[in-house]
Amino acid sequence: MAxxxxxxxxxxxxxxQEPDGTALLYIDRHLVHEVTSPQAFEGLKMAGRKPWRISSxxxxxxxxxxxxxxxxxxxxxVSRQQVETLDANIKSVGALAYFPFRDPRQGIVHVxxxxxxxxxxGMTVVxxxxxxxxxxxxxxxxxxxxxxxxxxxxxxQCLLQKKSKTMLIAVDGKLGKGVTAxxxxxxxxxxxxxxxxxxxxxxxxxxxxxxxxxEGRMTLCNMAIEGGARMGFVAVDDTTINYLxxxxxxxxxxxxxxxxxxxxxxxxxxxxxxxxxxxxxxEDIRPQVTWGTSPEMVVxxxxxxxxxxxxxxxxxREGIERALxxxxxxxxxxxxxxxxxxxxxxxxxxxxxxDLRQAAVVLKGxxxxxxxxxxxxxxxxxxxxxxxxxxxxxxxxxxxxxxxREPGCSMCLAMNADRLEPGERCASTSNxxxxxxxxxxxxxxxxxxxxxxxxxxxxxxxxxxxxx
Amino acid sequence: xxxxxRLDGLVAPLDRNNVDTDAIIPKQFLKSxxxxxxxxxxxxxxxxxxxxxxxxxxxGRPKNPNFVLNQPRYQGAEILLTRANFGCGSSREHAxxxxxxxxxxxxxxxxxxxxxxxxxxxxxxxxxxxxxxxIEALFRQIETxxxxxxxxxxxxxxxxxxxxxxxxxxxxxxxxxxxxxxxxDIGLTLRHADKIKAFEEKRRVEQPWLxxx
Numbered sequence: 031m032a033x034x035x036x037x038x039x040x041x042x043x044x045x046x047q048e049p050d051g052t053a054l055l056y057i058d059r060h061l062v063h064e065v066t067s068p069q070a071f072e073g074l075k076m077a078g079r080k081p082w083r084i085s086s087x088x089x090x091x092x093x094x095x096x097x098x099x100x101x102x103x104x105x106x107x108v109s110r111q112q113v114e115t116l117d118a119n120i121k122s123v124g125a126l127a128y129f130p131f132r133d134p135r136q137g138i139v140h141v142x143x144x145x146x147x148x149x150x151x152g153m154t155v156v157x158x159x160x161x162x163x164x165x166x167x168x169x170x171x172x173x174x175x176x177x178x179x180x181x182x183x184x185x186x187q188c189l190l191q192k193k194s195k196t197m198l199i200a201v202d203g204k205l206g207k208g209v210t211a212x213x214x215x216x217x218x219x220x221x222x223x224x225x226x227x228x229x230x231x232x233x234x235x236x237x238x239x240x241x242x243x244x245e246g247r248m249t250l251c252n253m254a255i256e257g258g259a260r261m262g263f264v265a266v267d268d269t270t271i272n273y274l275x276x277x278x279x280x281x282x283x284x285x286x287x288x289x290x291x292x293x294x295x296x297x298x299x300x301x302x303x304x305x306x307x308x309x310x311x312x313e314d315i316r317p318q319v320t321w322g323t324s325p326e327m328v329v330x331x332x333x334x335x336x337x338x339x340x341x342x343x344x345x346x347r348e349g350i351e352r353a354l355x356x357x358x359x360x361x362x363x364x365x366x367x368x369x370x371x372x373x374x375x376x377x378x379x380x381x382x383x384x385d386l387r388q389a390a391v392v393l394k395g396x397x398x399x400x401x402x403x404x405x406x407x408x409x410x411x412x413x414x415x416x417x418x419x420x421x422x423x424x425x426x427x428x429x430x431x432x433x434x435r436e437p438g439c440s441m442c443l444a445m446n447a448d449r450l451e452p453g454e455r456c457a458s459t460s461n462x463x464x465x466x467x468x469x470x471x472x473x474x475x476x477x478x479x480x481x482x483x484x485x486x487x488x489x490x491x492x493x494x495x496x497x498x
Numbered sequence: 499x500x501x502x503x504r505l506d507g508l509v510a511p512l513d514r515n516n517v518d519t520d521a522i523i524p525k526q527f528l529k530s531x532x533x534x535x536x537x538x539x540x541x542x543x544x545x546x547x548x549x550x551x552x553x554x555x556x557x558g559r560p561k562n563p564n565f566v567l568n569q570p571r572y573q574g575a576e577i578l579l580t581r582a583n584f585g586c587g588s589s590r591e592h593a594x595x596x597x598x599x600x601x602x603x604x605x606x607x608x609x610x611x612x613x614x615x616x617x618x619x620x621x622x623x624x625x626x627x628x629x630x631x632x633i634e635a636l637f638r639q640i641e642t643x644x645x646x647x648x649x650x651x652x653x654x655x656x657x658x659x660x661x662x663x664x665x666x667x668x669x670x671x672x673x674x675x676x677x678x679x680x681x682x683d684i685g686l687t688l689r690h691a692d693k694i695k696a697f698e699e700k701r702r703v704e705q706p707w708l709x710x711x
Binding site for chain 1: 513514515516518520521524525526528529530531532533543549552553581582583586587588589590591594609610611612613616617620621670671672673683684687688690691693694697698701705706707708709710711
């Protein structure tokens with residue numbers, strides 16, 4: 031019978047199945063960071079249990095780490111304690127790899143895993159972080175878990191799971207100039223809504239998806255969770271295999287050949303059944319910007335802030351009104367008339383080399399507008415940072431008035447010192463525009479790196495297609 | 499984990515779609531390395547007029563009188579009634595920890611985000627999906643009935659209103675069993691340790707690239 035990619039990945043990991051369909055799934059890769067792991071390590075210790083397979087663990091500190099003045103360490107004592115707790119836990123337990131604060135390969139866990147070849151096709155990848163869906167770009171069954179499950183994976187190398195429904199999102203055609211994976215992701219969420227993918231595993235397919243680089247596919251799969259789906263993935267092709275060749279933890283020699291032969295089978299068979307199918311035309315997707323406090327509150331850059339009076343559902347109407355009040359916006363305002371205070375280019379969604387290149391193309395020879403108080407460029411990892419510097423991108427960012435920072439999660443969730451002040455409006459390449467996400471009272475608008483760069487230069491949201 | 503069998507509790511309404519985990523427990527409180535003590539900071543940005551800091555004593559902080567959970571009639575509530583896509587956003591288990599520490603043992607909603615839904619079961623919190631029409635009716639009843647209580651009967655898989663109207667709900671048999679008995683997942687899984695070992699050994703031979711040292 032024709033199988034979906036999800037069926038294949040699932041079947042390959044079932045250790046045991048309960049009568050009600052709950053399965054014990056084997057976990058190949060366990061990514062660990064400082065925020066969601068301390069209670070799990072403590073639970074393990076209290077129960078007198080040992081980690082099942084240390085070589086499955088790849089760990090890094092990313093959420094709390096500062097992005098400047100690394101020589102001064104972590105000033106916030108509460109953040110420092112959390113990072114030091116991870117240091118101590120990994121020291122006592124062990125790991126395949128640990129990239130601690132200030133390590134040359136430290137960075138955002140979802141950037142670090144793939145770039146080191148620690149994320150390989152066909153793996154189950156979990157992490158106490160919802161953006162673990164990122165790794166689906168490599169045809170992995172990858173999703174976020176809570177801390178109890180982090181402990182469960184540490185202790186048993188397995189997770190209790192029920193099979194999800196399947197959704198195929200096909201984007202065919204050619205993306206227009208200035209339209210990136212982020213715009214595709216936001217456009218999809220605009221169509222299905224933030225709960226549209228709840229209960230589903232999404233496979234992204236179609237010629238526009240196949241045309242994306244691995245960086246672009248990671249951006250897309252990263253945002254699957256913002257569409258409600260714990261996981262999103264893309265089938266293996268030459269782009270996947272070429273990306274993985276020669277990475278530190280990628281196989282070599284005969285084992286590489288054997289792996290590639292298996293990886294080539296990781297696609298949905300022709301005629302496979304999906305519970306739901308959504309089709310988009312690549313040519314219809316324009317650069318996107320969110321206007322509200324949920325990623326589904328999104329419009330194209332040539333659009334207007336919506337008018338709640340036009341919404342018939344009372345709960346939704348109230349939701350729009352509340353969002354507009356929080357965001358300080360009036361109905362029917364053209365998006366391009368909205369001025370910004372800060373710009374953030376970074377996060378596990380958009381901090382990879384391609385993202386920085388796309389922003390740099392816009393920023394080259396230009397400068398941020400006078401009303402932009404702060405523009406941050408935060409590479410996703412030490413490796414991304416050095417690659418960007420080797421290409422001279424840092425000089426472009428700095429000449430344009432950006433601050434060129436050290437890697438980390440930074441202002442995506444503002445657990446470190448990088449944050450918005452109340453009322454400040456930010457053009458952000460991150461993934462969530464929830465109330466208070468980037469700082470209490472802060473106003474977040476999600477967009478692509480190229481669009482963030484265009485907004486930085488204009489001092490308001492601008493159509494990147496007009497400056498490319 | 500505490501057992502969950504039957505709950506007869508006061509209900510508090512949170513009339514919003516898409517309540518995200520950043521709202522349930524803001525990021526600054528995630529710096530804690532403990533599992534407990536998040537209750538005073540549940541819904542921190544909506545609940546207080548000032549910006550909360552980790553480790554702060556919350557008793558003297560100015561409360562937002564407009565936030566529903568601050569109203570006297572909902573003090574001591576154990577059941578939260580809300581709308582669609584509750585618990586969307588991050589995987590932080592601090593969200594169910596905060597709700598439980600606040601006092602909520604059951605949450606009734608039109609729908610939940612997957613990771614949050616799953617995290618609830620690991621902590622003895624019962625998330626219940628009910629049809630939109632039933633949710634709407636409950637919101638209307640609460641509004642007009644001070645001290646509105648519901649009975650959540652897990653063995654019978656029903657939410658029972660004061661007027662005797664029972665609303666059935668669905669739950670996986672395995673999860674129900676775990677809640678009723680307060681079972682620890684890890685202990686259950688380790689009963690299959692031999693199977694896991696055998697699976698792993700086979701995998702190591704067939705897909706050696708997954709076992710880089």
